[in-house]
Amino acid sequence: MAKEDQKLRQQAQRLASLSLDSTGQVSPARVSAVLSSLAARTVAPLKQRALLKQYEAAVKRELGRSQVIIEHSGPIADDTAAIIAASFSTKTGRVISAVTKPNDSLLAGIRVILGDHVYDASAKARLDRLAAAS
């Protein structure tokens, strides 16, 4: 059972990598093509459904890697999102888009979320680190 799940995950990951364009971003056209090819296959419905779920999760991960979420408390400059997106694009080597999201619980500062990684430069994070160190 575990081997079968792993095989499905690997298969979904391959399909997700086929869904990326030359810039490393998820391409809607390629996703449609992948889904069409999956629909044309004659596979057991349960297995097909499990593979589609794994594919959806992989595409979401890829989308998360291509987009940073910038949480902030208080006003930020107009070019802040563009500067941060450009910085992360340089680091990851792929085109990264940015989405801003107000979050007053940060007290002040910015938190950047890229996929599974969180880069926190907020006042709340500094206070949490201070509390954890004591």
Added chain:
Amino acid sequence: MILPSLLAQAAEAAHSVAATATEHSASGNTFGIEAKYLALQFFSFSIVLLVLYKFALKPLTATMDERSHKIADGLRAAEDMKVKMAESEKKQADLLKSSQAEATAVLNEARATAKALVEKAQTEAASKADEFLKRAEANLANERAKLIAEVRAEATNLVVATVAKVLATELNDSDRSRFNAAAQRELTRSN
């Protein structure tokens, strides 16, 4: 023993009398002494002497010898008893002496054992007291460190919570904007 000596003395007296008579007869003067009467008297005296020896002197001598033997045996037995008594007293004295020495040795050993036990108990008690004291001190130090850490954590949490509340209420948009600009520089620099 006595009879032969008496017979020898009687024979000697008869010979001296006979010799005297012969001398007197040789000289022709006998003084009224006849040799045959003298010999007869010697013979009768010998018979009396023999009877006396047989029925009086011999039993008396035997009785005296027996009594002498008994007395000698008694003296010998008394001497033996005396020697045995001395040996017994010596044995008793030796036994008493050895018993006293043994008792002294046992007493000394008991005293040494008791002393060693007391010293051992004192040493163990002192060791246990030291160990208990050290353990108590270590526990006290641990408790103190734990308490200090807890107080420090509590104080830090309190300070952090207070600062968070103050920041939430006191920071204005201008302050937040400056902080956000600094955060942006930090994030882009670290990347």
